[in-house]
Amino acid sequence: MDAAETALNVFDNYIKHIAIDCVIFGFHNNELKVLLVKIKNLDGCWMLPGGFIQRAEGVDEALDRMLKDRTGLTNIHLEQFGIFGDVNRVSRNFILNLIPSEHHDDSRLNWLAGRVISIGYYALVEYSKVKPKVYEFYDEAFEWFNINELPTLSLDHKDIIQKGLETLRMMLDYKLVGFDLLPETFTMQELQKLYETILGKELRRDSFQRKMLDMNILERLEKKYTGAANKAPYLYRFKDKS
Incomplete structure (x- = not known):
């Protein structure tokens, strides 16, 4: 056969x-x-x-x-x-x-x-x-x-x-989409870029960051040092999927 x-x-x-x-x-x-x-x-x-x-x-x-x-x-x-x-x-x-x-x-x-x-x-x-x-x-x-x-x-x-x-x-406003698409730890900029890519448009940095932090879904970790002259960003991870 x-x-x-x-x-x-x-x-x-x-x-x-x-x-x-x-x-x-x-x-x-x-x-x-x-x-x-x-x-x-x-x-x-x-x-x-x-x-x-x-x-x-x-x-x-x-x-x-x-x-x-x-x-x-x-x-x-x-x-x-x-x-x-x-x-x-x-x-x-x-x-x-x-x-x-x-x-x-x-x-x-x-x-x-x-x-x-x-x-x-x-x-x-x-x-x-x-x-x-x-x-x-x-x-x-x-x-x-x-x-x-x-x-x-x-x-x-x-x-x-x-x-x-x-x-x-x-x-996007109801599910923790980034939980599954991003690695375990990420910067706020990386999270924003994910949302912008999905939505197909740019978002205001201050408004986006405030919204994410107000949702109480993120845990802030140590800073991400890259050796560059600019200020090191904090790393974050999601608290859970609920």
């Missing part, structure tokens, strides 16, 4: 027509980034990581499995932000391009070529801890991209990313 045949048999273990797509956000070099996978046989198009839900697992279990396998991480901050179910979001030709030609008439593929509804989640991860895993059977690459410099995307994944970003922006 070859690899393609094995993969087709595995599909029998999944719930039909319901999938998960995940927007994995990371922050690196003052850029908000998204992890994208390049699939073989799709003419250079990229996609969000995701997949189908196994019959013997819940949605949360499926998402945890996918993310652990793709990033090597567990206990990831996750938010569900939408359901994507346009009638024509997945075409039969799209599916056939993914499957070796000798399996095009396989009855196990009929449901794959039909309508698929996707549950959209975003994940917040610390960039340096992620170890992107490539599936050699159907991936060409699995890489980070600047949110403002995305490649050509398949299906409706551009819309899914935009919706995920909009939701992340709305959540």
